[in-house]
Amino acid sequence: MRYLPLTDDDRRAMLARIGAASVDDLFRDVPPAALSDATPGGGFDALPDHATEMAVERDLAALAARNTTAGSVPSFLGAGAYRHHVPAAVDHLIQRGEFLTAYTPYQPEVSQGTLQYLYEFQTQVALITGMEVANASMYDAATGVAEAAAMACRVTRRKRVLLSGRLHPHYRAATETFLRYTDIETEALDPDPMAVEDLIGRVNPGTACVVVQNPDFFGRLSDLAALADACHAEGALLIVAVAEPVSLGLVTPPGAMGADIVVAEGHAIGSPLNFGGPGVGLFATRKKFVRHMPGRLAGETVDEDGRRGWVLTLSTREQHIRREKATSNICTNSGLIALAWTIHMTLLGEAGFTKLARLNHMKAVELVEHLETVPNLKVVTPTFFNEVLVRLPGHGAAAIVETLAEKGLLAGVPLSRFYPTYPELADGLLVCATETTESADMAALAAALTEALR
Amino acid sequence: MSPATPTPTLTGNRGLHIEEPLIFEQGHPDKCGVDLPEPADKPDRLGGLARSGPIGLPGLSEPEVVRHYTRLSQKNYAIDSGFYPLGSCTMKHNPRLNERLARLPGFADLHPFQPEATVQGALAVMHRLSAWLLGLTGMEAVALSPGAGAHGELCGMQAIRAALDARGDDGRRVVLVPDSAHGTNPATAALCGFRVRGIPGDARGRVDLAAFKAALDDGVAGVMLTNPNTCGLFETDILALSEAVHAAGAYFYLDGANFNAIVGRVKIADLGVDAMHINLHKTFSTPHGGGGPGAGPTVLSPALAPFAPLPYVVHDGAGYRLVEHVEGNARPFGRMKGFHGQFGVFVRALAYIMSMGRDGLHRASGDAVLNANYLLARLGEALTPSFEGPCMHEALFDDRFLKGTGVSTLDFAKAMLDEGFHPMTMYFPLVVHGAMLMEPTETESRDSLDAFCDAVLALAAKAKAGDAAFFTHAPRHTPRRRLDETRAARHPVLRWEPPAPTRAAE
Numbered sequence: 001m002r003y004l005p006l007t008d009d010d011r012r013a014m015l016a017r018i019g020a021a022s023v024d025d026l027f028r029d030v031p032p033a034a035l036s037d038a039t040p041g042g043g044f045d046a047l048p049d050h051a052t053e054m055a056v057e058r059d060l061a062a063l064a065a066r067n068t069t070a071g072s073v074p075s076f077l078g079a080g081a082y083r084h085h086v087p088a089a090v091d092h093l094i095q096r097g098e099f100l101t102a103y104t105p106y107q108p109e110v111s112q113g114t115l116q117y118l119y120e121f122q123t124q125v126a127l128i129t130g131m132e133v134a135n136a137s138m139y140d141a142a143t144g145v146a147e148a149a150a151m152a153c154r155v156t157r158r159k160r161v162l163l164s165g166r167l168h169p170h171y172r173a174a175t176e177t178f179l180r181y182t183d184i185e186t187e188a189l190d191p192d193p194m195a196v197e198d199l200i201g202r203v204n205p206g207t208a209c210v211v212v213q214n215p216d217f218f219g220r221l222s223d224l225a226a227l228a229d230a231c232h233a234e235g236a237l238l239i240v241a242v243a244e245p246v247s248l249g250l251v252t253p254p255g256a257m258g259a260d261i262v263v264a265e266g267h268a269i270g271s272p273l274n275f276g277g278p279g280v281g282l283f284a285t286r287k288k289f290v291r292h293m294p295g296r297l298a299g300e301t302v303d304e305d306g307r308r309g310w311v312l313t314l315s316t317r318e319q320h321i322r323r324e325k326a327t328s329n330i331c332t333n334s335g336l337i338a339l340a341w342t343i344h345m346t347l348l349g350e351a352g353f354t355k356l357a358r359l360n361h362m363k364a365v366e367l368v369e370h371l372e373t374v375p376n377l378k379v380v381t382p383t384f385f386n387e388v389l390v391r392l393p394g395h396g397a398a399a400i401v402e403t404l405a406e407k408g409l410l411a412g413v414p415l416s417r418f419y420p421t422y423p424e425l426a427d428g429l430l431v432c433a434t435e436t437t438e439s440a441d442m443a444a445l446a447a448a449l450t451e452a453l454r
Numbered sequence: 455m456s457p458a459t460p461t462p463t464l465t466g467n468r469g470l471h472i473e474e475p476l477i478f479e480q481g482h483p484d485k486c487g488v489d490l491p492e493p494a495d496k497p498d499r500l501g502g503l504a505r506s507g508p509i510g511l512p513g514l515s516e517p518e519v520v521r522h523y524t525r526l527s528q529k530n531y532a533i534d535s536g537f538y539p540l541g542s543c544t545m546k547h548n549p550r551l552n553e554r555l556a557r558l559p560g561f562a563d564l565h566p567f568q569p570e571a572t573v574q575g576a577l578a579v580m581h582r583l584s585a586w587l588l589g590l591t592g593m594e595a596v597a598l599s600p601g602a603g604a605h606g607e608l609c610g611m612q613a614i615r616a617a618l619d620a621r622g623d624d625g626r627r628v629v630l631v632p633d634s635a636h637g638t639n640p641a642t643a644a645l646c647g648f649r650v651r652g653i654p655g656d657a658r659g660r661v662d663l664a665a666f667k668a669a670l671d672d673g674v675a676g677v678m679l680t681n682p683n684t685c686g687l688f689e690t691d692i693l694a695l696s697e698a699v700h701a702a703g704a705y706f707y708l709d710g711a712n713f714n715a716i717v718g719r720v721k722i723a724d725l726g727v728d729a730m731h732i733n734l735h736k737t738f739s740t741p742h743g744g745g746g747p748g749a750g751p752t753v754l755s756p757a758l759a760p761f762a763p764l765p766y767v768v769h770d771g772a773g774y775r776l777v778e779h780v781e782g783n784a785r786p787f788g789r790m791k792g793f794h795g796q797f798g799v800f801v802r803a804l805a806y807i808m809s810m811g812r813d814g815l816h817r818a819s820g821d822a823v824l825n826a827n828y829l830l831a832r833l834g835e836a837l838t839p840s841f842e843g844p845c846m847h848e849a850l851f852d853d854r855f856l857k858g859t860g861v862s863t864l865d866f867a868k869a870m871l872d873e874g875f876h877p878m879t880m881y882f883p884l885v886v887h888g889a890m891l892m893e894p895t896e897t898e899s900r901d902s903l904d905a906f907c908d909a910v911l912a913l914a915a916k917a918k919a920g921d922a923a924f925f926t927h928a929p930r931h932t933p934r935r936r937l938d939e940t941r942a943a944r945h946p947v948l949r950w951e952p953p954a955p956t957r958a959a960e
Contacts, residue, residue, distance in 0.1 A: 006824070034720050050811035051811060056805055063578050099527050107531070108937045110529075110530065136745070170791075174792065182646075182647055301942035304935040311939050323637045324641055330602075332604070332742075334601075351485075365494070402571070435491070
């Protein structure tokens with residue numbers, strides 16, 4: 001057993017030193033009735049025994065081979081998960097054992113590597129979102145939005161959360177679930193891609209926060225400044241979710257529109273799709289709210305010799321100190337995915353990040369040109385970054401997607417996957433382009449859709 | 455020895471410890487580490503929402519980026535480089551096979567919303583991992599989606615709340631939590647609308663059964679217990695505890711942070727547990743990554759299984775299906791996370807479980823307990839064990855052996871850093887004074903344990919000999935010496951800001 005260094009001689013010598021008869025003897029505090037291998041006919045007999053590295057690799061590689069990878073076919077899937085090219089250096093660096101196999105930096109004198117990159121990460125997140133401070137990451141954007149809503153209730157001492165119907169349905173569901181058993185009320189508007197939501201009219205003195213997404217789940221970019229003003233006039237906070245972090249290289253950031261808390265899904269930068277997880281939640285806010293913020297924070301200080309260094313700080317907000325009065329129960333976050341994010345961002349820098357964003361947008365503009373050649377298809381998103389909603393009147397988008405998948409084309413994400421109880425959305429299809437999308441792929445999509453919709 | 459630092463060098467670098475500025479202090483706007491094609495020049499569709507003005511990100515070339523992060527990595531302690539006996543955290547070896555398999559394009563390059571027919575292998579991974587977790591725990595159902603241990607706790611406690619609501623029981627709002635519990639337990643209970651009632655421990659480091667029974671009444675929704683507990687001890691009365699919980703009409707949540715001590719030996723269902731989270735990043739070897747990502751799948755009893763959150767995988771005649779909306783008789787309490795959970799972590803954990811198998815996991819928990827007892831035996835000579843052995847996977851000491859030396863648990867830990875060892879968990883659990891919780895795990899060799907014990911025993915002798923300054927000014931040989939945490943908290947500096955002259959020019 002390749003992961004276990006003890007030999008039988010070691011075990012014998014160690015047991016002698018301990019004064020125990022056997023390893024099993026060390027489990028003598030376990031009630032015999034609870035010991036499985038002591039139960040006749042019980043135990044774990046149905047489970048297989050250990051396997052060689054070669055056998056495990058063969059077995060799991062066979063499962064991997066049963067999947068169609070997004071990169072092997074033209075793919076236009078987005079809906080909160082975006083496929084970008086990740087430079088080779090990123091994955092090489094995050095696999096350095098000193099990053100990969102370290103724990104949370106509880107001993108800062110031997111964790112300066114982790115702490116410094118978290119501080120750099122926090123700075124990058126604050127800069128691109130247009131906010132003053134950011135934490136060291138959340139699990140993902142969905143849980144980040146939920147935590148942001150709870151934080152807004154702490155800041156405002158109010159108990160009502162208003163969710164846009166254009167919020168990613170998973171962010172909405174995770175937020176509703178997170179707050180379900182607290183004394184906070186959530187109100188979520190219906191998903192309606194065609195209407196303009198009247199959020200401003202719903203903000204009142206009881207509102208703790210309004211949660212919107214930009215670009216929204218249907219791809220539309222909006223100016224949120226008026227909504228921010230309306231929130232602030234009533235003493236509420238504006239929370240802005242960003243599902244595609246690359247958009248922040250081209251679009252006015254939420255901070256500049258008046259957002260109080262910004263939550264973004266970071267995994268599109270630095271990480272492969274990974275079937276959706278693990279992700280990394282970017283979480284930024286105003287300086288004055290920092291003590292209400294959930295999650296870990298790296299902060300600058302000096303050591304005994306006066307040299308600059310970093311520590312985890314403001315931990316009096318956290319569960320291990322405050323227990324039931326903590327700002328959140330979060331402990332482990334998403335350190336390594338945050339590292340991948342910050343390395344990719346550092347490789348990009350100002351020039352690369354803004355160019356990547358522009359490239360994505362131009363690809364989407366080109367994609368829309370192709371789509372507009374398809375008869376019986378309507379592009380309904382007026383202003384967008386790299387994703388649009390199209391409608392296929394008279395057709396179920398899910399069936400079209402299945403048909404095209406059989407032909408080796410991942411055409412988009414049908415809205416029915418999220419809104420099965422809204423038949424009026426069944427003809428909706430989310431389609432996205434990134435820098436990885438080729439012009440030929442777009443032409444192929446237009447041709448395949450033209451045929452399928454005939 | 456003088457408390458002063460070794461003679462400074464001219465550069466501030468010290469051999470392999472190279473001072474590394476922030477990226478913001480070394481970038482140049484004209485540099486870029488990525489070559490990208492030129493974007494087309496078409497009218498934009500941003501609706502007038504284009505960003506104005508620079509963001510302020512530094513630009514670095516690829517070699518500079520590689521060197522920056524390589525140098526940062528060299529300032530970190532890690533399991534790959536040494537013994538990391540952080541109690542309750544389970545710093546065991548992270549097999550590289552897991553990393554290789556998680557990176558297969560067939561797993562890494564899958565979009566979460568591809569049609570089911572194109573991701574049958576990925577759903578099979580989730581299904582197979584679920585089957586293993588259920589087989590090892592004997593439980594009814596598993597929710598894979600929680601993102602980490604604390605998130606799994608939330609899953610279990612929300613399932614309990616959902617079950618209470620479903621039976622119309624709105625009088626139960628108290629959760630019993632032993633004083634020795636992880637801080638996440640009370641924080642989680644509070645998130646589910648429960649009030650926490652503390653339960654004292656007894657002189658043997660276990661839950662006081664009489665006090666526990668006295669605290670149970672018809673206002674109690676459930677109990678959150680860690681077993682083996684945070685003192686590293688098996689709760690000998692666990693069957694009586696769970697029986698009392700159920701007799702009182704409440705549910706039993708087990709914090710599975712220490713499942714690695716009993717995996718392959720004890721079926722959780724046999725303890726009368728209703729819900730338990732499993733830290734894949736502890737028991738099943740996936741990397742901690744400097745603080746995540748982990749994964750906290752939560753196993754549920756038949757009483758709680760109907761309330762498991764979305765999504766989950768089922769296997770029927772047509773193959774694997776991902777259930778994302780309410781169907782059948784299920785009454786999911788909601789959705790905890792975006793997409794389908796920490797899939798990349800699932801692949802790694804499955805690779806480990808398949809590598810170890812039934813017999814290997816049994817041996818791993820045995821060796822973990824053996825290693826901890828070996829530390830208890832060897833260090834017990836000079837340190838003060840808090841409770842009598844045998845312990846399970848971790849050994850708890852307190853600071854009585856330092857009494858009168860002028861050396862604290864913190865000082866002792868900092869001196870261990872100088873000797874090349876990551877310290878144990880300090881000051882947790884809270885039930886003993888100056889706690890030192892040591893968890894060696896099964897992946898340490900006897901030589902490694904002996905080297906650690908020799909160093910700790912030598913330090914203990916030095917402390918007792920009265921050389922307090924050796925400790926109070928440690929560490930001296932680490933990339934940084936003791937850092938001023940009070941200053942960091944009092945005047946928080948949480949991001950880099952451009953130096954003042956630049957700001958004035960804006």
